[in-house]
Amino acid sequence: xxxxxxxxxxxxxGIRYFETYRKNGGYEVAEKAxxxxxxxxxxxxxxxxxxxxxxxxxxxxxxxxxxxxxxxxPRHLVVNADESEPGTxxxxxxxxxxxxxxxxxxxxxxxxxxSNVSYIYIRGEYSWIPDILEEAIEEAKAAGFLGKNIxxxxxxxxxxxxRGAGAxxxxxxxxxxxxxxxxxxxxxxxxxxxxxxxxWERPTxxxxxxxxxxxxxxxxxxxxxxxxxxxxxxxxxxxxSACGNINKPGVYEIDMTITVEEFIYSEEYCGxxxxxxxxxxxxxxxxxxxxxxxxxxxRTINGEPRYMNYESLADGGxxxxxxxxxxxxxxxxxxxxxxxxxxxxARFYNHESxxxxxxxREGTGWMYKILKKIEKGEGKMExxxxxxxxxxxxxxxxxxxxGDAAAWPVAAAIRHFRDEFEWHIxxxxxxxxxxxxxxxxxxxxxxxxx
Amino acid sequence: MSETIAFKPESxxxxxxIIARYPESRQKSALIPVLHLAxxxxxxxxxxxxxxxxxxxxxxxxxxxxxxxxFYSMFNMKPVGKYVLEVCRTGPCMLNGSDHILDHIRTKxxxxxxxxxxxxxxxxxxxxxxxxxxxxPMMQLGKFFHEHLTTQKVDEIIDLCRQGAIDLx
Ligand SMILES: Cc1cc2nc3c(=O)[nH]c(=O)nc-3n(C[C@H](O)[C@H](O)[C@H](O)COP(=O)(O)O)c2cc1C
Ligand code: SF4
Ligand code: FES
Numbered sequence: 001x002x003x004x005x006x007x008x009x010x011x012x013x014g015i016r017y018f019e020t021y022r023k024n025g026g027y028e029v030a031e032k033a034x035x036x037x038x039x040x041x042x043x044x045x046x047x048x049x050x051x052x053x054x055x056x057x058x059x060x061x062x063x064x065x066x067x068x069x070x071x072x073x074p075r076h077l078v079v080n081a082d083e084s085e086p087g088t089x090x091x092x093x094x095x096x097x098x099x100x101x102x103x104x105x106x107x108x109x110x111x112x113x114x115s116n117v118s119y120i121y122i123r124g125e126y127s128w129i130p131d132i133l134e135e136a137i138e139e140a141k142a143a144g145f146l147g148k149n150i151x152x153x154x155x156x157x158x159x160x161x162x163r164g165a166g167a168x169x170x171x172x173x174x175x176x177x178x179x180x181x182x183x184x185x186x187x188x189x190x191x192x193x194x195x196x197x198x199x200w201e202r203p204t205x206x207x208x209x210x211x212x213x214x215x216x217x218x219x220x221x222x223x224x225x226x227x228x229x230x231x232x233x234x235x236x237x238x239x240x241s242a243c244g245n246i247n248k249p250g251v252y253e254i255d256m257t258i259t260v261e262e263f264i265y266s267e268e269y270c271g272x273x274x275x276x277x278x279x280x281x282x283x284x285x286x287x288x289x290x291x292x293x294x295x296x297x298x299r300t301i302n303g304e305p306r307y308m309n310y311e312s313l314a315d316g317g318x319x320x321x322x323x324x325x326x327x328x329x330x331x332x333x334x335x336x337x338x339x340x341x342x343x344x345x346a347r348f349y350n351h352e353s354x355x356x357x358x359x360x361r362e363g364t365g366w367m368y369k370i371l372k373k374i375e376k377g378e379g380k381m382e383x384x385x386x387x388x389x390x391x392x393x394x395x396x397x398x399x400x401x402x403g404d405a406a407a408w409p410v411a412a413a414i415r416h417f418r419d420e421f422e423w424h425i426x427x428x429x430x431x432x433x434x435x436x437x438x439x440x441x442x443x444x445x446x447x448x449x450x
Numbered sequence: 451m452s453e454t455i456a457f458k459p460e461s462x463x464x465x466x467x468i469i470a471r472y473p474e475s476r477q478k479s480a481l482i483p484v485l486h487l488a489x490x491x492x493x494x495x496x497x498x499x500x501x502x503x504x505x506x507x508x509x510x511x512x513x514x515x516x517x518x519x520x521f522y523s524m525f526n527m528k529p530v531g532k533y534v535l536e537v538c539r540t541g542p543c544m545l546n547g548s549d550h551i552l553d554h555i556r557t558k559x560x561x562x563x564x565x566x567x568x569x570x571x572x573x574x575x576x577x578x579x580x581x582x583x584x585x586x587p588m589m590q591l592g593k594f595f596h597e598h599l600t601t602q603k604v605d606e607i608i609d610l611c612r613q614g615a616i617d618l619x
Contacts, residue, residue: 074473086540086579119471124486124524125580127593160471165482165522168578182481182514184521200476241584243542249584287541287579328583330542344541348578351523 005217018139021100047223049235054208066195077115081122082171086287087328090239091209099136105212124165168352173206187400230256234309245333247271256309277333285325288405290412343371349406360403363394377428495526531573542583592618
């Protein structure tokens with residue numbers, strides 16, 4: 001069994017409410033934190049090795065230490081609950097079932113950062129969750145854990161919820177800040193970084209929901225103890241939202257020492273592939289990370305088992321590896337069509353491009369159009385090279401990383417599944433009624449199907 | 451007609467509560483939350499006079515409101531049916547049969563994507579990943595998600611809508 005830090009109390013009936021949360025040790029870590037100096041807490045967070053859980057994996061303690069503190073200028077913590085990367089639904093789980101864990105984490109983090117007013121920017125479609133969070137905030141306030149002079153410390157803190165309105169790009173931190181200012185979600189040019197000029201030009205820290213929730217167990221057990229869980233630079237536990245063709249989709253907490261094979265096939269996690277089908281491919285970290293065929297998912301190119309952590313998933317770079325990303329784990333079985341799947345992902349990025357940069361705005365549109373054509377059996381062989389060219393021209397040439405996020409899935413699909421694209425083009429009619437199946441890249445799949 | 455547009459007193463109180471979440475003179479930050487309220491109260495879409503009213507409430511220019519309203523996919527820029535079926539069709543939902551669900555709705559209601567049924571009840575709005583990928587296929591209807599959809603479940607939901615017996619808020 002993986003160690004559970006975030007979800008250890010998730011099964012307790014009524015844990016969503018203050019009384020039950022408190023009875024099970026809730027807010028005791030906040031009490032401990034308020035006896036510490038903010039700098040001491042920051043040192044614990046640094047020692048924990050916690051890496052941002054929003055996708056980029058930037059060390060949280062380091063990010064916090066960059067926060068500018070000009071005299072007389074308010075600072076803000078903004079929690080990123082935009083969660084819109086296809087395959088990702090872990091923050092939703094935390095907010096729905098453990099709202100007080102997020103609030104306790106925000107309280108401690110706000111205290112460290114000196115944020116008297118902190119915000120949760122939540123994607124608009126999660127439209128029933130603000131009610132849950134607001135109720136929890138009211139409860140915490142009534143109990144003296146939010147509001148004025150918290151625990152007699154002289155520190156004041158308010159938390160407000162801000163709903164977005166359906167734009168993936170607002171998960172990018174500077175677009176999020178624009179949106180919070182009541183504007184279109186157009187990412188800003190950096191520098192200046194939010195740590196210097198963020199929300200309303202004030203120093204701001206933007207962190208993912210899961211990163212902020214993780215502050216609670218870190219201060220509970222100490223940064224050093226947290227760092228002992230996991231392996232190498234992948235410390236602590238990570239939430240994985242698993243979906244696609246698996247028996248038990250859902251949100252799992254793993255300690256980053258388990259293998260990918262165990263994650264997919266064991267009863268504790270995904271429970272294998274439905275109907276005894278074979279594993280074809282996987283996108284282990286949300287739609288923007290490279291898709292890998294089964295053989296490269298389960299083993300690295302050197303034949304070593306692949307583990308569910310940042311380093312192991314990335315082993316081999318983009319040539320043979322992939323990324324941990326946001327932990328949105330998408331599984332494709334042998335009956336799925338990689339061309340069709342890639343087309344939906346390309347459509348997604350085209351739909352979500354903010355339109356500021358030409359390579360992203362135009363390139364995502366072209367990629368979607370060409371993929372749609374191939375999927376419909378109307379593609380030409382040159383289209384594959386054209387797709388490759390377009391994604392190359394987007395990558396690295398844009399204001400924000402959405403351009404890369406749109407380019408990588410297309411590149412990886414062509415890199416590993418080129419024969420499937422060619423088959424679609426060579427079999428315009430057959431490809432409309434049949435799928436390509438596993439073909440050669442399924443070999444050598446290790447004998448894992450249980 | 452613009453003088454006839456006004457929030458109900460309780461919504462107006464809500465607007466002021468929202469504005470108070472942001473620093474003084476930063477009331478523009480309340481724009482998206484207030485547009486959500488407006489869309490809910492004024493027939494599910496944002497007509498120009500409604501947007502102008504919001505601009506006035508927040509002391510910003512109408513163009514600042516139009517710019518934002520047209521950027522975000524949750525805001526409807528033209529009239530919609532009473533029930534907007536927002537069916538996710540991105541990768542993970544596709545793997546679990548969202549194409550089939552979409553086809554079923556198109557045929558059943560005899561509408562194309564983005565259209566409203568002849569009786570004015572239903573609008574079909576294909577959506578991109580709504581954060582329910584593990585419970586696919588799914589759709590959003592009003593405030594809530596309907597997950598693990600089957601064609602049978604879709605039929606039941608549509609029946610409930612027709613009877614006015616579905617929870618939207
Ligand atoms: C296009 C795009 C979308 C993003 N979406 C999210 C998101 O939904 N949630 C999130 O936490 N981070 C998202 N990020 C990453 C944020 O920009 C930022 O790095 C993150 O919120 C920082 O928090 P962390 O360090 O705790 O991970 C996105 C980035 C990009 C480029
Ligand atoms: S890369 Fe795309 S989403 Fe990002 S700023 Fe440029 S156009 Fe907008
Ligand atoms: S892909 Fe449909 S909810 Fe995520």
